[in-house]
Amino acid sequence: MTLGPTASALALAALPLTALTAPALAERGADGELRVLYWQAPTVLNPYLSTGAKDVDPASMVIEPLAQVAPDGSLTPVLAAEIPSLENGGIAADYSAVTWKLKPGLLWSDGSPVTAEDVKFTAEYCMDPAFGCAVLQEFEGITGAEVLDAQTVRLNFDAPRFAPLQAFVGGRTPILQKAQFAACKGAAGVSCTAQNFGPLGTGPYKVADFRPGDVAQFELNPNYRDAAKPAFARVTVKGGGDAMAAARAVLESAEYDFAWNLQLPPEAVSAMEAAGKGRVVASFGSMVERIDLNQTNPSPELPEGERSTVKHPHPFLTDPAVRKALSMAIDRQIIAELAYGPAGKATCTILPMPEAYAPEAPACLTQDLEGARALLDQAGWVPGPDGIRAKDGTRLALLFQTTVNPVRQDEQALVKQWWSEIGVETELKAVDGASFFGADPGNPDTQTKFYADVEMYTDAYYLPDPASFLSKFTCDRIPTPETQWQGNNTPRFCDAGYDAGITELHATGDLAQRQQFARKLDAQLVGDGNYALPLIHRGMVSAHVNTLSGIVPNGWEGQLWNVADWSRVK
Amino acid sequence: MTEPSDLLVEETASNAAAPGAEALPPANPVEAGAPARSQWRDVWRQFRSHRGAMVALVLFVSIILFVAIGPWLWTIDPTFVDYRARNQGFSMAHPLGTDQLGRDMLARMMTGGRVSIAVGLVAMSIALTLGSLIGVVSGYFKRLDAPLMRLTELFLALPLLPLLLLMVTLFREPLGQKLGPAGGTFLLIVSAIGVTSWMQTARIVRGDVLGLKEREFILAAKSIGTPAPRMILRHVLPNVISPIMVAATLGIATAIITESALSFLGLGFPPDFPTWGRLLFDAVDQMQQYPWRVILPGAFISLTVLSVNYIGDGLRDAMDPRIRGR
Numbered sequence: 001m002t003l004g005p006t007a008s009a010l011a012l013a014a015l016p017l018t019a020l021t022a023p024a025l026a027e028r029g030a031d032g033e034l035r036v037l038y039w040q041a042p043t044v045l046n047p048y049l050s051t052g053a054k055d056v057d058p059a060s061m062v063i064e065p066l067a068q069v070a071p072d073g074s075l076t077p078v079l080a081a082e083i084p085s086l087e088n089g090g091i092a093a094d095y096s097a098v099t100w101k102l103k104p105g106l107l108w109s110d111g112s113p114v115t116a117e118d119v120k121f122t123a124e125y126c127m128d129p130a131f132g133c134a135v136l137q138e139f140e141g142i143t144g145a146e147v148l149d150a151q152t153v154r155l156n157f158d159a160p161r162f163a164p165l166q167a168f169v170g171g172r173t174p175i176l177q178k179a180q181f182a183a184c185k186g187a188a189g190v191s192c193t194a195q196n197f198g199p200l201g202t203g204p205y206k207v208a209d210f211r212p213g214d215v216a217q218f219e220l221n222p223n224y225r226d227a228a229k230p231a232f233a234r235v236t237v238k239g240g241g242d243a244m245a246a247a248r249a250v251l252e253s254a255e256y257d258f259a260w261n262l263q264l265p266p267e268a269v270s271a272m273e274a275a276g277k278g279r280v281v282a283s284f285g286s287m288v289e290r291i292d293l294n295q296t297n298p299s300p301e302l303p304e305g306e307r308s309t310v311k312h313p314h315p316f317l318t319d320p321a322v323r324k325a326l327s328m329a330i331d332r333q334i335i336a337e338l339a340y341g342p343a344g345k346a347t348c349t350i351l352p353m354p355e356a357y358a359p360e361a362p363a364c365l366t367q368d369l370e371g372a373r374a375l376l377d378q379a380g381w382v383p384g385p386d387g388i389r390a391k392d393g394t395r396l397a398l399l400f401q402t403t404v405n406p407v408r409q410d411e412q413a414l415v416k417q418w419w420s421e422i423g424v425e426t427e428l429k430a431v432d433g434a435s436f437f438g439a440d441p442g443n444p445d446t447q448t449k450f451y452a453d454v455e456m457y458t459d460a461y462y463l464p465d466p467a468s469f470l471s472k473f474t475c476d477r478i479p480t481p482e483t484q485w486q487g488n489n490t491p492r493f494c495d496a497g498y499d500a501g502i503t504e505l506h507a508t509g510d511l512a513q514r515q516q517f518a519r520k521l522d523a524q525l526v527g528d529g530n531y532a533l534p535l536i537h538r539g540m541v542s543a544h545v546n547t548l549s550g551i552v553p554n555g556w557e558g559q560l561w562n563v564a565d566w567s568r569v570k
Numbered sequence: 571m572t573e574p575s576d577l578l579v580e581e582t583a584s585n586a587a588a589p590g591a592e593a594l595p596p597a598n599p600v601e602a603g604a605p606a607r608s609q610w611r612d613v614w615r616q617f618r619s620h621r622g623a624m625v626a627l628v629l630f631v632s633i634i635l636f637v638a639i640g641p642w643l644w645t646i647d648p649t650f651v652d653y654r655a656r657n658q659g660f661s662m663a664h665p666l667g668t669d670q671l672g673r674d675m676l677a678r679m680m681t682g683g684r685v686s687i688a689v690g691l692v693a694m695s696i697a698l699t700l701g702s703l704i705g706v707v708s709g710y711f712k713r714l715d716a717p718l719m720r721l722t723e724l725f726l727a728l729p730l731l732p733l734l735l736l737m738v739t740l741f742r743e744p745l746g747q748k749l750g751p752a753g754g755t756f757l758l759i760v761s762a763i764g765v766t767s768w769m770q771t772a773r774i775v776r777g778d779v780l781g782l783k784e785r786e787f788i789l790a791a792k793s794i795g796t797p798a799p800r801m802i803l804r805h806v807l808p809n810v811i812s813p814i815m816v817a818a819t820l821g822i823a824t825a826i827i828t829e830s831a832l833s834f835l836g837l838g839f840p841p842d843f844p845t846w847g848r849l850l851f852d853a854v855d856q857m858q859q860y861p862w863r864v865i866l867p868g869a870f871i872s873l874t875v876l877s878v879n880y881i882g883d884g885l886r887d888a889m890d891p892r893i894r895g896r
Contacts, residue, residue: 244855265670267657268856300747338653338671406855409841413671416842417651427751430841444743
């Protein structure tokens, strides 16, 4: 059973761009094969096991959530009939529960009906303590799922949650089929290879063949709810190579229709685009490249176990004048232009999207070297004989680490130069990405261990409400040796006022007020506090051939989020 | 050109002088015949007649001068970012152009070459010393042969890159604290490359020594009671110098390339520290737009390796008394 034409037209109207680009009446499966290149190949098709975009994106063609996030940050129903709200009664008046209603007549690709039991099962599947769910934080606060009738399920919270729509929103938390995954609960979840490599779903495609780390093939789901979609009969997601080779395969030789995650030098990409075979699209979500300033002392002279812990405050990054000067010395516009091109914009906030949360007047966009020098002079940091500023024997000398990536090394070189111009010495270090972002507590180079004075990386949040993202920076989330360096508060920022603000944010339901609180917290952390220096609002860059239409950039969802609307231009 | 009879005298001379001339009767053919000539002057004369080796020597010396003296004359800071002047071609202000951040390529080539050549030479000498020592000892002393060769095989069986990564992860920080980030990395990289690339040399040298041991002149030297250390230094080593030379020339190339691979993985020198390998890797993404940025460091690496190869070739010919004079 599928939706009537009016309903699908309504769904389209919510996405004006789609309505413009998608051909009006396509025939299902008429456009043959879609060849997609993910140079990091998918290794599993179950987002509950891996949150990497390389795995979540291909899986999103098969398994779907109740609702997804539209490019502007609003929610659109997918399997749900409507988005729960206070008005339609979906959100309980006291914010203690959310009731989701499924669209009527939904079928799994094996022909069985989708019911509220499946939703309840998926919630229990992820929340099983023996499982180790990769997206457990999205289910935070849920005490249980209750089936009201075959189409209705209620998620109960332990306390009022003021961002109640979290679980089952977005491609990272799709609905799994209970019948298929029933044997995979708890510790067995990881070893259920057949299920994890070939989940049954409700999406436009079903898995035809999956070879982890190499290639995934998908074919039409005969039971997809829209009879006119998708236009492509088959999808092949091929892995391997690197970003440069992937860009060439699409933009220069057009061997593939679509390639993902192409962070490349802007000049190289524009030269390839000039071949006229394809285009580059950037989708802007919440990704921000930033520099974290360590508030604790990472000095190697401290005994192991005390480095980068709150026991030893940082000798000079705790001085607000130094932090502000470091921020003022950076020309974010130049970084955006030189290193990112169309893939990035200068930013002064860690909450760039949705725009309602962003600060009104970004103050950091103009570089002010003179001002930075004056500020340091005032604070008593005076240049020594080698030009490096010092106060009471403490020199402004930094170790700046990031991952190995040509773009990041260019950023490092630029920032180092600007900081040297205000009398701050910088030593650069680049760490292999896998080890930087790895969680091995024995590795000295991880991002959370932060054995450096400053470090640069990209951070993002996946749902338009940034409350849980902002909660990362509370005192109790500081990584310590006792917690095996787990915890996301990498700058080791600790402020009672900020923690109180977070509590306040979590207790406020009114949207306008929440936005105001979020802006205030953002200012405390970055705008005025400069504990982290946001640099670039990054887009996810992908390339597609000119004959492919229907692509709508969406920074919140995976790159294949609306693959059902894609078609071949004749 | 020397006469054949001279050659005969010479050959006898260089060999006969060896086993300890003081032990020989005073009626020494050297003193009796040709005027006194040092062995190294002969080697040099022979070397000069090898045209390829001479060209290579000139080239190698000029590369060394370029990287050693160049930075004194061309004083632009190789890490100075001038983004208004980025991606420039060849000009008076920047003879080799600028890179994507406007850093001067000539200055970067010179500084990068210092590091790369130093890494190549030092790592090669470590590998060579280790390799020839183990090769000669295991070839000459039968009792040590089996254990040393098993050790060589053990090292050959180890996957090199993971081993290098492990060494770098373990020792980078303690060394960096003692010697500074660049000095620590240098020591670590050259010793890491050195101790992981001596095996081929050792095996080749051992094979040659085994063959040499059965030759008559060794037997003769043994029969007059030459002790083992002098035997090795005077008779064995000069005769296995050619395979060692070949291994050395290849070793420099491998060391330069391994260094760039390590830099590429983020385990080499700090990212703002130019080396030829890093310059090459940095430029690969924009190869089509700015081919010179790839060609220049690539050409310097190739020229260095090639010239060292030719010099090695010439040296081997010059040091082999059987070829000398032909």
